[in-house]
Amino acid sequence: MSKRILLLVHKELVPPIEKNLKPNRDSSPWITEYDVAQTLINLNYTVEFCGLLDSIDPLLQKIETFKPQIVFNLLEEFSFNVRNDYKVVALLDLLKIKYSGCGPKGLLLGRDKALCKKILTHHRLGTPPFYTFPKNKKRKLPKHLKFPLIIKCLFEEASYGIAKASVVHSEEKFQERLAYIHNKLDQDAIVEEFIPGKELYVGIIGHKRLTVLPIWELKFSKVQNPETEIYSSQAKWNKNYRDRKGIKSGPADLDKITQERIIKACKKAYQVLELTGHARIDLRLTSEGKIYILEVNPNPNIALDDEFALSALHAQIKYPELIEKLLP
Numbered sequence: 247m248s249k250r251i252l253l254l255v256h257k258e259l260v261p262p263i264e265k266n267l268k269p270n271r272d273s274s275p276w277i278t279e280y281d282v283a284q285t286l287i288n289l290n291y292t293v294e295f296c297g298l299l300d301s302i303d304p305l306l307q308k309i310e311t312f313k314p315q316i317v318f319n320l321l322e323e324f325s326f327n328v329r330n331d332y333k334v335v336a337l338l339d340l341l342k343i344k345y346s347g348c349g350p351k352g353l354l355l356g357r358d359k360a361l362c363k364k365i366l367t368h369h370r371l372g373t374p375p376f377y378t379f380p381k382n383k384k385r386k387l388p389k390h391l392k393f394p395l396i397i398k399c400l401f402e403e404a405s406y407g408i409a410k411a412s413v414v415h416s417e418e419k420f421q422e423r424l425a426y427i428h429n430k431l432d433q434d435a436i437v438e439e440f441i442p443g444k445e446l447y448v449g450i451i452g453h454k455r456l457t458v459l460p461i462w463e464l465k466f467s468k469v470q471n472p473e474t475e476i477y478s479s480q481a482k483w484n485k486n487y488r489d490r491k492g493i494k495s496g497p498a499d500l501d502k503i504t505q506e507r508i509i510k511a512c513k514k515a516y517q518v519l520e521l522t523g524h525a526r527i528d529l530r531l532t533s534e535g536k537i538y539i540l541e542v543n544p545n546p547n548i549a550l551d552d553e554f555a556l557s558a559l560h561a562q563i564k565y566p567e568l569i570e571k572l573l574p
Contacts, residue, residue, distance in 0.1 A: 250292045251573075252314035254305065254321045254334070254345075255279050257297035263287070271551065272485055278549040279320055285569045286318070300325040302337065309341065316573055317345040319545065322403070329357055329401055331545075344574040347523040348544035355519045356544040357401055359436050362519060369518045371511055372538045376438035381428050387420055392439055396476065397423045400434040403543060407431050408478045413440050441540075442473040443532040446498055448512040449546070449554045451524045451571055456516065458509050459557040461498040468492030473533070495553050497560050504535065511537050524572055526554055548572070 261269075261280035271277055279295075286293050296308040298321060308314070317338055324330035332353035338345045348356070355362055363373045377388050378400060394415045399407045407427060414420045420437070427435040449459035466472040468491055480487040487493075500508070512527045519542055526546035530538045548554050550565055558568045 248290050248292045249315045250294070250312060251286055252308055252312055252317045253279065253283055253293060253295045254317050254319045255295060255297055256321060256323065257299040260295045260297045278547055278552070281550045281565070282318060282320060282548065282569060285566050289566055289570065298324060298334070302334070305334070305337075309343065314343065317343055318573070319345050319347040322545070328403065332357070346572045346574060348525060349520070349522045352519055352521040352525070352544050356521065356525070356542050359398070359400055359541060362542055365518055366515060366539055369514065371515055372536060374438040374441050374538055374540070376436055379424055379428070379435040379437060381432070381434055385421065385424055387417060387437070391437065394440040395420060395437050396440045397427060397435055397437050399427060399431065400436045402433060406479065407433065408476065409480065410476075410478060412478070413476060441530040441532060441538045443530040444473065444498070445477060446508065446529045446531055447553050447557070448508065448527045448529065449524065449557050450512060450516050450521070450527065453522050456513055457571070458513065459554070460560045461500060461505060461508055462495055462553050462557045463498035464493070464495050466491050466493055495556065504531070508537055511539065515539055515542055524548075
C-alpha cells in the first residue's frame with residue numbers, strides 16, 4: 247500500500263489534477279503545487295490536498311480523516327501573513343507528523359531578513375550593511391550606509407515590492423521608496439547597501455548531512471551592465487521584460503577555488519540558521535571575489551522549471567528523484 251501524503255497549500259493554490267492537463271506555466275499561480283502533486287501521484291503515492299487560509303481546522307480535519315504519513319509542506323503564509331507559516335509547522339511537530347521542508351526555527355529566522363543578517367554577521371559570513379525601518383518609526387538614514395542602497399520589504403519574499411526604483415542613489419529617492427514600502431505596501435522595510443556583481447543561488451538539501459546543488463547564476467544577456475541589475479518582480483514574472491533583458495539562469499562559470507568558498511559559506515549559513523529540509527541561499531559575488539549573502543530562503547520554490555529544480559537536474563537529479571529526496 248502506498249504512503250499517504252497530504253499536500254499542505256494555500257487555499258487559493260489548490261491545483262486542478264486532471265488527466266492530460268497542460269497548464270500555462272507562465273500564468274498558473276499554482277504551478278508548483280501542480281508539479282509536486284502530479285509527480286507524487288506518478289510515483290504512486292496516495293495524495294490529497296489541504297488548503298489553508300486563516301483557520302487551522304481544515305488541517306486538523308484532514309489529519310483525522312486522511313491520516314497522512316507525511317505532510318508535504320508548500321504553505322508560504324497563514325492568516326494573510328508570511329510570518330505565520332512557522333506556527334503551522336510547529337503544530338505538525340506537536341502532533342508528531344513528519345513533514346517536508348524546514349522546521350519552525352529555521353522558518354522563523356529565514357523569514358526575518360534583519361535577524362538572519364545579524365546571525366550571519368556574528369558568524370563572520372559576509373552580508374551587506376543594513377538598517378531596518380519599521381512602519382511609523384523614524385526615517386533618518388544612518389550615516390554608516392553608503393549609496394547606492396536597495397530598499398526591500400523586511401519579511402516578504404518572491405521579489406514582492408522589488409522594482410527598478412528599489413535601488414536608490416540619493417536621500418530624496420530613498421525617502422520616496424521608503425514611503426512606498428510603508429504606505430502603499432503597508433510593510434516594514436529593510437535598507438541595505440547595493441552590491442554590484444554576479445547574482446548566484448545555491449540550493450541545499452538535508453539535515454545534518456547536506457547535499458549542495460550546483461551553483462546557479464542569474465544572467466542578463468541583453469543589458470550593458472548586468473552586474474547592476476536586480477531580480478525584481480518584473481524580472482521574475484514578466485515574460486516580455488525577461489525577453490527584453492535576456493534574463494536566463496544556468497550553471498555559474500566559476501573557478502574551483504571560488505566554488506569551494508561559496509559552498510563553504512552557504513553550508514555554514516544553512517547550519518548556523520538551523521535550517522532543515524531544503525533551502526536556497528541568494529548571493530552576490532563581486533568582481534574582487536567578495537561573497538555577500540543577500541537572503542536565505544527556507545522552503546524555496548520547487549517548480550519543475552525553477553532554479554532549484556534546474557540546478558538539481560544539472561547534477562543529474564531528475565525531478566521525480568528530487569521530490570522524493572525532499573520527503574522526510
